[in-house]
Amino acid sequence: MSTLTLSGVNKRYDNGAHAVRGVDMDITDGELIVFVGPSGCGKSTLLRMVAGLESITEGEMTIDGKRINETSPADRDVAMVFQNYALYPHMTVFRNMAYGLINRGMAKSDIEAKVRETAKMLRIEDFLERKPAQLSGGQRQRVAMGRAIVRSPKLFLFDEPLSNLDAKLRVQMRIEIKRLQRELGVTSIYVTHDQTEAMTLADRLAVINEGLIEQMGSPMELYSDPKTLFVASFIGSPHINLLPARFENGQLQVGDTAMAGFDALPQDVPLMLGIRPEHIAPHADGAFEISVDLVEQLGADSLIYGAVAGFNGNEPHELCVRAGEASQHLPGERIKLNFEAGRAMVFRQDSGERLI
Amino acid sequence: MSNSFWRTLSTHAILICGMIFMSAPVYIAFMSSTHAPETLFNEGLQYWFGGHFFETYNEVLFVEGGVMKKVTASRMLVNSMILGLGFAIGKVVISMSAAYAIVYFRFRLAVPLFWVIFMTLLLPLEVRIVPSYEVVAGLGLLNTHTGLIVPLIASATGTFFFRQFFKSVPEELLEAARLDNAGPLRFLIDILVPLSKTMIAAILIIMFVVGWNQYLWPLIMTTEETSYTIVIGIKQIYQVLSEGGELPQFQKAFALTILATLPPVLVVLVFQNWFVKGLVESEK
Known part of the structure; x- marks a missing residue:
């Protein structure tokens, strides 16, 4: 439903750190792009720049051809799933999912229908009246996804969403994310440091090192034809x-x-x-x-x-x-x-x- | 076994001694307040109930001229209640908004400003009482509730507590709220206030008691009987009661003391669960 273009995007912090160095990227409609790299490589910064949580020092970002550099996070129409889920602890699951819709002035009956539909899709409809503290890690993860999905945004942004789950659940949720993303067809960016996760999820993945994109391509392309030593050593297990x-x-x-x-x-x-x-x-x-x-x-x-x-x-x-x-x-x-x-x-x- | 027995015994003994030491004066004041003035004058302090409970308390609370020339204890209780509540609520509102600004808005000098606020701890009311009086008098606010409350509600401690609490709220919550189209005010009302519920309760309780027990400021501020708080009433009652060569009405002074201690005690007893929660745990 949406395309995202980055051209010459840079991020410099006030202390001189150059976190993102000249990233160019075209993400086409419905694609699932994974940013992968070691911690501190700038992948999360880049994602947060797309979300509007970090300013863009240099370069341009467009969604569907419209420049979004100066657009506020809420008006970019993107939804984000955070690593620690960032659920509002004092609100019920229903309120958590409805909050963004309420703030956008959607009619009550529409919200109700939308939230129930999404909850059903994620199999959390039995927990709608519970608070996040009463849910297991996997269920919280689903709620966090539900909060993103319910808004039908142009872009999904995932910031290491599975790293707080145990190994078994992680594999399960990985498959589910892939399935949901296919079903909904929403353009998505997924950030992870886990190369297995990156390989299994991505339509295309971007290997990032020290703020630079080392190589971008399909998982098999990167595996069998890495352009640099870094990509070769990062992708593949063992x-x-x-x-x-x-x-x-x-x-x-x-x-x-x-x-x-x-x-x-x-x-x-x-x-x-x-x-x-x-x-x-x-x-x-x-x-x-x-x-x-x-x-x-x-x-x-x-x-x-x-x-x-x-x-x-x-x-x-x-x-x-x-x-x-x-x-x-x-x-x-x-x-x-x-x-x-x-x-x-x-x-x-x-x-x-x-x-x- | 025997070791633990003696330990239990000694700790309990210490606690019981402490308790008696703290509450004996209150007990004596209460018992004495139920006696006739003659008994107190002739026999001194009393250690058991006398027969004048209703008489004394009725006169103190409701009869004009029973305790002061004009004002009754119930009016003074109302004044104290207004001071306590205004003081507590004002402090929470002001310190919460100050902490919100300091933690969530990136403005120049936020950190130095915070420390300036913090430094006002070195300037309690007692130090700045003359200029404060001057200002309040200049505004024509003597003998008003506003004049009584406003100079007291800026709170460095409150700001500090809220600042520490806000800093411990995960930043992702703010980011999630921003993506959910919640502006600064919505974020404060929908997310921060509910999260700091227990914290607010704890500060309200502490500040209510502190406000209730204010002495020096109301003493200087209030010159008319009708704006006396009950704490000032206790101070004034001795002057009033010993006037005109009559028998001193000590039982009324004691009754007033008991009445003054009751509301803070009730507040703490009723809300102690919240209070402890606010200080030791947070819902995050």
Whole structure:
């Protein structure tokens, strides 16, 4: 129902902190965009700027083509779900959901109908007369969502809404948010630091680092084709394996091992070889050898952790391998591994830029 | 076992002693107030009921000339009630709005201004009584309720309590309210006031008692009998009662004292639940 455009958006605080640096973004109708990044990266600031809770230092923001830089939060017609829910503790669930409608001068009977309908959709219609303190975490979360939905806003903004829930509930609510967002078709921005949440929810996700958008794209795009070292290391669980490397004599030198099949890489620049755990497999003639430290059995597959032979002690050379059910290994065992060279990525260590 | 027995015994003994020490004067005053003036004059203070309870209290409360030349104790009670309530409500309203401005509006010098308000704690009424009197007299407010209440209602302590409370209210509530189209006034009335309910109750109770017990200011402010508060009445009654070489009416003075202590005691007893709640917990 709405599109949001950010162009050259900057946020500088009075103390000189530059929280958001030149963000450009087009969000199309009905999309669910996730901002993901480590804490303090500016993702929440950016969201709050969209909500109007933080001023925009520089650049322009438009909703449906209309500039909103100077519009007050209430007039932007956006709804926000807060991390701690921010429910009004002294009001009943019904009043919590109706409050925004009352303040907008909606007729009483319409409010009643709207709130009941939304409560039904969220399965909280039995709690309408309760106060937030009498609800469980998951129910409060639903009320907070209900308060946003009931207003039928142009934009939903979610600020880490699931981080106060336990793991099981988080997965459940994640699915529900996705379903509701699809059903309602409301353009949404979702902020999280949890990359699993980001991957599973997003139509597109924006990885943010130090106020800059490192890369924006669909979850699979970011996973299989990261543009920077930061994106590669942030997306994916378990993390991508990173091994320091050098390009010498037409071969990629990783520790003791020379890998063929790489060319046109700069010499004399510290490089980083990145390879996902599932692109490594135990192989009798493998070029790399690790001594197994730890094996995590996940059921369908197992994760083998170990240190790669042929590195001196200071450099990081831990590897994680996702192996199938069939391969059983014990700590202390030495196994040989083969990399799928075609899936390996090479980054510059200094700028983080991806070379291959 | 025996250890805990002796501990219980000794703590109770201390508490009982303390209680007797605090309440004995009140008890003696009450008992003495039920006797005839002759008994008091001849035998001194009394420790048990006499037969003049209704007579004394009726005369003090309702009969003109029974206690002062003209004004009755019930009129003085009303005056005290107006002072206590006006004082308490005024303090809550003023300090709440001051704290609201300081915490939620980003204006220049908000922090220094807060400390200036806080510093007025160093200037209690007793210190500024002459200029205050001058101002009130200049406005022609002597012997009025307004003149009695207004100079007292600015409250640094109240402002401080409300400021601390508002600061502990999560900021997201304000943000949620802003997104819900609630302006500053709506936010104050719909959200902050209900949240600080228990806090308001506690401050109201404390301030009512403080207001009720005001002595120096009403003493200076009120020159006409009709605007006396009951606390001033106690002070004046000795002058009135011992006039004209008659038998001093001490039982009336005692009755007035008892009457003056009753309302604050009742307020605290009735509202003590709220009071404790307001000081120890908050609904957030």
